Amino acid sequence: MARNLVGLDIGSRFIKAVQLTEEKDTYSITQYARIEIQPQEPIPDALRGIFESNNFQTKRVVTSVSGRFVIVRYITMPVMSEDELRNAAKYELGKYIPFEVDEVIHDCQKLEEVQEPTTPEGEKEMRVLLVAAKRTFIDEHTSLLEDAGLQPHVIDVDSFALGNCYELGSTLNPEQQDRNKLIAIIDVGATKTNINIANATTSYFTREFYKGGDDITDVLCKKMALEVKEAEVLKRNPGSEISRVSECIAGTIDDICHDINISIDFFENQYDRRVDSILLTGGCSQTVGLSEDIERTIGRPIVKWNPLENFEINLDDEKKAQLTDDMPQVAIALGLASRIRKD
Ligand SMILES: Nc1ncnc2c1ncn2[C@@H]1O[C@H](COP(=O)(O)OP(=O)(O)OP(=O)(O)O)[C@@H](O)[C@H]1O
Ligand SMILES: [Mg+2]
Known part of the structure; x- marks a missing residue:
């Protein structure tokens, strides 16, 4: 059965929304909208407008946050299992964030093992990605989405969305x-x-x-x-x-x-x-x-x-022309929707 997910990039000037549809391991862009944010308009109203005026098949959205309440760190830790990492990260966190540990929510991911042992004891190390965001900031962001009648699915970080867009695009192209x-x-x-x-x-x-x-x-x-x-x-x-x-x-x-x-x-x-x-x-x-x-x-x-180059586009001519025109602005929204593959 086809599954849909909307990547919603709430920028400071434009909101971009891209719907990706997954069916039998193929991914296509099946809906798109972009609006310029009007100075006096509350964001939930703008979001509601996008979903009312365009035929998105789902209200499940992936959005992103950025700014000084979001901390991204690449750190090195001794090699350990995912479970051990999850526990250890809680203790490591305090060293890397300018907030109290209980003020933030965090996530961590093992990236790769460092090839040369670098500790004096010759212990193997791995690189870890640590992301933390202030809880009140995430709560406010979630409220905006819920006020607009949307279902927040994942909250990502802008830079990672760019990487995810490239990653899915390159997977779709066997030449790459x-x-x-x-x-x-x-x-x-x-x-x-x-x-x-x-x-x-x-x-x-x-x-x-x-x-x-x-x-x-x-x-x-x-x-x-x-x-x-x-x-x-x-x-x-x-x-x-x-x-x-x-x-x-x-x-x-x-x-x-x-x-x-x-x-x-x-x-x-x-x-x-x-x-x-x-x-x-x-x-x-x-x-x-x-x-x-x-x-x-x-x-x-x-x-x-x-960013669109490897994606199948399944839109009517008018929408397709609009998406192509807006191409420089859609990478983050498309990258957010790319999470559909990792669901
Ligand atoms: N043809 C163009 N030439 C120059 N600048 C442009 C053009 N089209 C749009 N812009 C500029 O691009 C910016 C909007 O781009 P974009 O949608 O990527 O930003 P945003 O996601 O809303 O902002 P941010 O990521 O900083 O929160 C605006 O500053 C706008 O003036
Ligand atoms: Mg932006």
Whole structure:
């Protein structure tokens, strides 16, 4: 029987919802919607609107959280069983979070065994992913969804959703054989940028920093004396004003590129491994000059990622055109829905 799951990415400017349907080990995109959040509209009303105006087959949703109440750490621990890890993680947690242990909910996952024994006793070690989130923050998030009449299924983290989207996509494409290929996925949104460095199965590094499209709009407003709405329009279609726009936003774009460069550099030095490919996504990734500036700063080519490329799309023509148009904004929602495979 077909199963459905909706990945719901509640961004700071846009809400994106992608429904994946699993049937006999095939996955297809069977519903899609994107809305721009209106300043005065409560989020539950916006969410209810999305589900009332579009024919989603389920209200079971996977969403994500991010920000300073969500802590992601990659730690090393002695090799132990999953059960032992679960117990040990509770005690380790306190070392890594800026909150009291009983204020958070947490999860942990064994990643891989470290090849060389690194403890003085020669004990084998493994890498572990530890995620903790402030309980009150998760409760508020869950309430938003329940107020909208939705059924929260899993709450994920934005960076992992990017990795899951890549992972399911690469599983669907037999040509994409190299499961060890190391990729950096970069999502530049409105208020933040997320980076996940991973191969097709494991995430090695994630980072989030708070710069994005809103900063570019702000600088245009200031330097060109525009209203936010006008600056948004000009940013997306600079037309004959392109050189003036490029000049005004150059410093802000440089800041974003600098932080991306630092993250990749840090990872490569820490792990002594080179990232094979850099994939760029997120609404702000379309800003004129951004991808070229990242290429220049990092000194290697980047790919404007099409997260849809390996997925079957089962939508009417209008929806399909809309999804294709919105392609830079849908990776996280699609990655959240990709959890259907691990259910
Ligand atoms: N064609 C375009 N050119 C430049 N910027 C664009 C374009 N289209 C959208 N944007 C910008 O992309 C941003 C929205 O992208 P996205 O939907 O990825 O963000 P979000 O998920 O709502 O935000 P966040 O992830 O930071 O919470 C806005 O800043 C918007 O101005
Ligand atoms: Mg986003």
